[in-house]
Amino acid sequence: MASDPRHPLLADTSSLIAVANTDQWDILAESVALTTTNVCKHELQNHVNANTYAPEGSREQYLKRGSERVLDHLDEDSSSWSCVTVVPRPHGPDAGEESLKQELSEHGDSYQVVSLLDRAARRSIRRLVEDHGYDVDGVGPPYLLYVLFDNDLISKAEFCKATGQMIRTEGWTGYEVVKNAWDSIPVDCSEFLDEGVLPL
Amino acid sequence: MSGSSYDETIQFRAGAEKEAAKLLDEVHIGGVNVSELARTGLVEMLRRSLDEQDEIAVYERYSRGEIDEDVARVLLGEKIDQMEAEKDAFESAMERDTSTFLADSDGE
Numbered sequence: 001m002a003s004d005p006r007h008p009l010l011a012d013t014s015s016l017i018a019v020a021n022t023d024q025w026d027i028l029a030e031s032v033a034l035t036t037t038n039v040c041k042h043e044l045q046n047h048v049n050a051n052t053y054a055p056e057g058s059r060e061q062y063l064k065r066g067s068e069r070v071l072d073h074l075d076e077d078s079s080s081w082s083c084v085t086v087v088p089r090p091h092g093p094d095a096g097e098e099s100l101k102q103e104l105s106e107h108g109d110s111y112q113v114v115s116l117l118d119r120a121a122r123r124s125i126r127r128l129v130e131d132h133g134y135d136v137d138g139v140g141p142p143y144l145l146y147v148l149f150d151n152d153l154i155s156k157a158e159f160c161k162a163t164g165q166m167i168r169t170e171g172w173t174g175y176e177v178v179k180n181a182w183d184s185i186p187v188d189c190s191e192f193l194d195e196g197v198l199p200l
Numbered sequence: 201m202s203g204s205s206y207d208e209t210i211q212f213r214a215g216a217e218k219e220a221a222k223l224l225d226e227v228h229i230g231g232v233n234v235s236e237l238a239r240t241g242l243v244e245m246l247r248r249s250l251d252e253q254d255e256i257a258v259y260e261r262y263s264r265g266e267i268d269e270d271v272a273r274v275l276l277g278e279k280i281d282q283m284e285a286e287k288d289a290f291e292s293a294m295e296r297d298t299s300t301f302l303a304d305s306d307g308e
Binding site: 113151184 | 255279282287289298299
């Protein structure tokens, strides 16, 4: 595991759970090559263990289901995803995000884009990137879906719907990452979204 | 939004609160700026009253130019700047060759 390859796309726990809970998960898992850390993998495992009896439709169940999907994929032999080991191992509630910072500090040249769901974590990563002079962008998980859209692997409608799915579960956090995606991409999602969900 | 009822109610019909402010002004060395205190308190309470859906609604209206930036800023604060930073980061990432991130182009 320690010798896993580093792909130019690095993602954290929450970011992976967010995309794993969209309808485009299967195509994303098989088409994109990305890297995460052993610490994030451990967090995913904790979500699965801690939420054994999570009720249907709850936030706990969302975390559990997303984590299970990601873990299954990471453990597949044919998976193009990799998991790098970060040493020393950070602990605490932000351990996953911290592990990304640590990985980036040491191997910043290996990455181009880092995907994180948490806004504070993205800002922190951007500061780190600036301090080190790396050429890396810190973005939200809609970017992972954008990669599929930009390579014609999913349609505009599929991109919009999957991106919209993130908002419903993540409140302002989801809105923030999705809104900037919608604002940036010359894609009019209004025709594909339920009333009241937003933009445009 | 600019209805007169706000002009009236925001005058604070304060009883004990007013007395408390006066007392603090007396006992606190150098006194206190009660107007400033009230303004800051109002902003704080407004923000605290906002739930996530309210924030989204306010930001949407601000984006469409329906409310002024200073009003939006009272409610959303630095979140407005952060949204701008998020947009810039996403745009920068969009300029990359995304095919590099596909499983096929591994080892690039």
